Amino acid sequence: MANPLPEAKHYDDATGGWGSLKGIGHIEMSAKSTPDAALSLKELNKPGGTMCSSCAWTKPEDPHAFEFCENGAKATLWDLTTARCTPEFFAEHSVSELRGWGDYELEKQGRLTEPLRYNPKTDQYEQVSWQEAFSAIGAQLRALDPKSVTFYASGKAALEPSYLYALFARAYGHNNLPDSSNMCHETTSVGLKKVIGTPVGTCQMEDFEHVDAIFYLGQNPGTNSPRILHPLQQAVKRGCKIVVFNPLKEKGLIEFVNPQDPIQMTIGKPTKLDHQYCQVRSGGDIAALMGVCKRVIELDEVAKKAGAKRILDSDFIAQHTHGLDAFITKLNATQWSELEQASGLSQAEMEAAGDVYVGSENVIGIYGMGLTQHVHGSQAIGMLVNLLLLGGNMGRQGAGCSPIRGHSNVQGQRTVGITEKTALAPVEKYQELFGVETPSEDGNTTVDFLEGVLNGSSKGFIGLGGNLAKAVPDHERVHAAWGDMELTVHIATKLNTTHLLPGKSSWILPCLVRAEQDEQASGNQWVSVEDSFSHIYGSRGHRTPAGDNIKSETAIVCGIAEATLGSANPRLTWSDWLGDYSKIRDLIAETFVEEFHDMNARMNKPGGFYRGNAARERIWKTDSGKAEFTDPTVLNSCGIGDAEGRYHLATLRSNDQFNTTIYGHSDRLRGLSGSRMIVLMRPSDMVAAGLSEDDEITLVTDLTGSDHGQDTIRRAVSGLKLVPYDLPVGTLAGYFPELNPLVPLWYHEELSQTPASKGVPVRIERG
Structure with missing residues (x-):
């Protein structure tokens, strides 16, 4: 039965x-x-x-x-907890013991209060002085080949420490400066730049006051960026139509009650957000958007033959774009049946979305990692840009492309020099201002660094925040080799898994959170951050620090740099910059003159200051000098296609989570709570596979019959329970980072090397 x-x-x-x-x-x-x-x-x-x-x-x-x-x-x-993780805690617990704890339990121990050094004889972290830590780290860095050391940055560090971190790396002798965008949104920086000449979105806040339709792809605002729900709500009330493409039906794109609206909170009704919700299969966005474009082109042909107003913005296309004919040829050669198979949508659904586009004067495309974290994610971005270009929806009011960034300053870190790509670094300014010669070769991406961990060429790691070892793919392989590095340094607020994989010499350096006072020689310091709209804001902490012996990120970067480089270059005045962060901002303004001029005077104005975006002005810094239509080489952005018994897994964040930080075990907006060791599966897929709710299963990475079938490493996660959920056929979902061991290190986006965590090929084993 x-x-x-x-x-x-x-x-x-x-x-x-x-x-x-x-x-x-x-x-x-x-x-x-x-x-x-x-x-x-x-x-x-x-x-x-x-x-x-x-x-x-x-x-x-x-x-x-x-x-x-x-x-x-x-x-x-979570930052402003009263709990403290003191040296006494580490005296009571060995690293081996703590390695068995989860990150939620580790972070619950509270704020780190003292600099710590790992003692391999006792298998414990022990308190040291700051001077001892800086001196020893500096000596070890001098003993290592700079090109064997990677300086990683999470997306939280402000512009000031980020600028100095990048300068320190170049002065030390490498470009190994990956940051958390390598793990999440780097595909935007590469893919978007290729087609419109800018690595960031083109929209501004006022565009949401004039938009008629929003195409929203692969992002869950209810959990990941709830403040965007306010302008979405206002846009819908004005008559804007939101068309969603996402495998899961996320509540954040279906209905919203504004917590700051007393009437709606008491007697009012929720605002319905989505006009149309298209549940694409994993990686199906390329085909889905092609279907929308196909409908737009077909309706334009009808209008042209009837002598009616054209649907395509032919003047914009002629003046500002390149490659439309090749794209139309590709559309005409692609059958609706192919698009239905690759997208998981019906022709009628794609045509309905195309009708919304045709009926809208101004269109914005919003997307997140559901679009980009695929092997062919950059092609998916190109397809979204194709759709926007057809109607001239780029570089004018109420229209454009708006990727949603994660970490608060991940975009800003790239802006001020944290990049492994030499072409994107201000190498001439480093020479002019500091006499620093930037190495000519590109540095490590995160994947390059991890490959070096596995083959032994990565000897040193400094982490400016984050929990990188937990966030990466291929956990078992990477974690087993992480401790072989000569030096690991962690600048952190709380204890996490990465700290418990100590290198031969390992240090934890406690830092302030942004809400805390940062007292230096000139007083409580301002820092600055950049948002996803390229606005720069001043930020100042007002809370008492969690401990008397905690330093700012800027202080720690300056301390390590000075201990490593000494006084050989008198233009590198680390102590002077530390005493007054406005001097660092003066350096940023001198380095990036056009974008950051008068930075100190402008950063505290309401709304911050806008550093500009050429594509918004319809200046296309591409190879052709125009915005590029592209014709995709694939219809589905997953790197490995369908096969009997194969599913594609998308990893997710829960409602009580921010990246690897787990605040609790509620995923309220999906109706889930408790264990994170679950797999969401379509009910009909469960029945077809002879499975039931709460069955215990093992997920195994499935490479059979693919170009990577020669990879015989068994990647598996056991102890998972099945949960029925509304998903497309053949698509599974489960939590990041628990399911990261299933992602091969080589399974990443083709241009950016971002892990392809939204379409991992897996099979199910019972038990």
């Missing part, structure tokens, strides 16, 4: 509303936040206050009374 069809899990209520407030309250209790943490929330994302350390969504010129979201509140409360 066949298994009955299980009922898919879901969340009954809207995004936001009382559920959001309860979620914040739960984390406040769990984090045991300081009494004045509420003051930081009140000041968050406002002029004179602290810029949120969560996502990179814009900070408006006229902020709401409460300019923070559920996720931003959780991040702030």
